[in-house]
Amino acid sequence: MTHGASPTDRAAALPTHDDLVDERIVICYYVAALSFLTISMIAGLLMALQLVHWYPFKGVELLSPGRWRMIHTNAIAYGFLANAFLGTLHWAVPRLTFHTVASRALSWFIFVAWQAIVLATAVGIVVGPTLQDRPWLLAAAKAWHLPMSLGAQGLEWGETPFWIDPVALVGLALVAVNFMVPIGRSRGPMYVSLWYFMAAFVWTFLTYAMGNLLPEYRVAGTSAGAIGGLFIHDLVGLFVTPLGWGLMYYFVPILLKKPIWSHGLSLVGFWGLAFFYPLQGIHHFLYTPIPMFLQYGAVISTIAVELVVATVVINFFGTLSGRGQAFFDNLPVRYFYTGMVFYFITCFQCALQVTLTFQKLIHFTDWVVGHAHLVMFGVFSLWLFGIMTYLFPRLLGRPWWSRSLCEYHYWLSAGGLAVMFLDLTLAGVFQGYYWASLQPWDVSTNGSQPFWITRVFAGLAMFAGLICFLVNLWMTARGAEATDPLPARAAGTPAA
């Protein structure tokens, strides 16, 4: 996996790490990712405070919780996850392929453009609705019969305003080119990570184009619902998931110093995901007027994909076998495997909740919100925290300032998430029964208060974890003397 390790001629001819990886761009992407994560978590907190009647900025238009709720999800997808993935890909892809990205200048251009896109989206979401009643805009909407939203568009994760969409699409195409070139130049068999990365670059572009163009310009009503479901589902399954698993296939063997347990299971996992995952979009809209046979198809392929991804989890636990101690004394490994446990819970839960029986009760409730947090925070954010915990000491050339702050980050994040997940899942069951029992609507919102209050504090714990990480990072970056250096075994040694 690592190069230059053996003193043979071939190894001597291989490019070194410094030739391959532009470490500054990795750092910049991580800083951007953590900044957007901070914004996103504050936005989520605002919505949580609104629900429990503690909102501090009542009646302030630009701090409306409804608008910031959209920033919460949008900034996670495009600000935190995308930036953190891009940063890590700038580390992993050149090292895997022994080729630099297509162009370093292009990398920096994409970096700047992507931050502009995410920031413009946030500004559009907050300021756009205020300007929505301008006469010229109304005239344009009337003339072309198009939804001219200066602010958010009405699709989850497709909130990006219409005037940013083309720019974002160009950005995604450039990302694909920039990383496909080194992959294309590499010789010999492709490692599992590269399968996932390559497919993800194609899928992300296609998914973004589909979801941000068709439901807004081409199709209305029920068909738009089907496309919308496909879009939100594909973004999880074809953008976040393959990049996440690809990085696990890269980092876990390095940290455990052993190969992946079964190559066959790797193949089953990748091709199963590629085939079944995109078939399920409609399961987000069960019991809608979308034709019932399509709903059944989506349910069946969802249950199928959960079986397939279970093989990936099995493969990784097979890899851990014999190195189990690493889970306890290697923090990145602990992050990775905690995420995988959450991933397994997510998939198990998904195979159940996708059935019509469960949907009857839990659709539209906080159960779904809990599920979303379990996937996006419990799995992918924890993985990225683990990767950052592993890479920052290498990028900065010194050990973490405080190991205990790293531990606090882990426990507050994982613990807070676990509480939030259980709390919202239970809240969803209560809400479902309140509604079905035909009691007045207030009964469901009042009955949710204990759960919503618990959620505020669970979210605060996760936010406190992030603060620990940021403080630790700040102190490490400015070169403060490490208070309690990691034992060499846990910290690893800086890359060759």
Next chain:
Amino acid sequence: MFESKSGIFFIAGIGFFLLAFLGNGAVPMIMYKDRHEATAEEVVNKRVLAQFRDLSERYPEAFARAFGEPSAEACAEALRLGRQVYIGEGCWHCHSQFVRPVSNESRRFGPVSRSEEYDNELQRPVMFGTRRVGPDLSREGGRRGNDWHAVHFHKPRVVSVDSPMPEYPWFFDGSPDAPNRRGFAIITYVQWLGSWLDEYPYYEELPEVQGGS
């Protein structure tokens, strides 16, 4: 094939994506391709127009400033803007727009949603919604008066004591009796939802609610 660049690029990357798009996305598009997508002008009906006129009589000066005369054309304009407000303010994150055939929803809200109800430009993208903190709104039109809505948007807890809904004072010029353009638009939009149906039940009159106290 399973581990080669071209196999992954063409079969997994493009092939499987297109296959799923055909199966999940193109099928409903083809099934419904002959349906007419109504414009905002075409979905204005006599009930929503009556509400629109009521707004002009109730708040004459503010209405004249915002929309002039309560014509059908102005009503379509209000619906278009109202939908934008509904999306831009994130209403659709806490209110759904479809009644499911389960969980007693047709008793609480009204008839189960049908596909034809969504064939118009105001459902592009469709406003099915993702979460119900507040109730479904697809049968909300006509349930409550325009003045109730004005007060409710201004300060929800004045009329709905325990509501967790945010306040929207920026829909008004100072007080709830002076809605601005966006205020009139969102009220008209909410009054339009369901107005194409002849009737739906009133929750307060359900036998379960009457006898259950």
